[in-house]
Amino acid sequence: MSSIIEMPLVRLVAGFVIWSIGFVVLYAAQALGCAYGWGDWHRPALIAVYAAVLVPLTWMSLPGRNEGRSGALFAAALWANRSALLAALLVFMPVTFASLCS
Numbered sequence: 001m002s003s004i005i006e007m008p009l010v011r012l013v014a015g016f017v018i019w020s021i022g023f024v025v026l027y028a029a030q031a032l033g034c035a036y037g038w039g040d041w042h043r044p045a046l047i048a049v050y051a052a053v054l055v056p057l058t059w060m061s062l063p064g065r066n067e068g069r070s071g072a073l074f075a076a077a078l079w080a081n082r083s084a085l086l087a088a089l090l091v092f093m094p095v096t097f098a099s100l101c102s
Contacts, residue, residue, distance in 0.1 A: 011077035015060055015084030022053030026092060034101035046095040053092065057085040 026049050033042035060081040 008071070008073040008077055011060070012073065012080055014077075015057055015081035016087075018053060018056055018060075019084045019088050022049065022088060022092065025049050026053075026095060030095070030100065042100055043095070046100075050088075050092045050095055053088055054085070057081065057088055061085045 026046060029046055029049055032038075033045065038045065061078070061084075063078065
């Protein structure tokens with residue numbers, strides 16, 4: 001019996017589910033940091049969340065994750081996860097350099 005992550009439909013949506021959770025957590029951490037004045041810890045906290053989101057997305061985007069599996073759904077899942085990784089890199093990157101609070 002295989003685990004749930006081995007199911008192709010779960011793999012297909014997993015990347016963007018992780019992306020959306022990361023988006024919500026980053027948004028909340030940014031707002032809380034501004035509201036409570038985290039000061040010097042604000043940007044490192046956001047970068048830590050950014051890195052924590054990139055780790056599973058990178059892992060799911062590796063071609064070795066599809067060894068022994070073939071078919072259009074597995075290929076679509078691999079490319080969807082790569083798209084989620086690219087979206088995370090581009091959308092979340094401003095936390096590393098942009099102004100945090102106004």
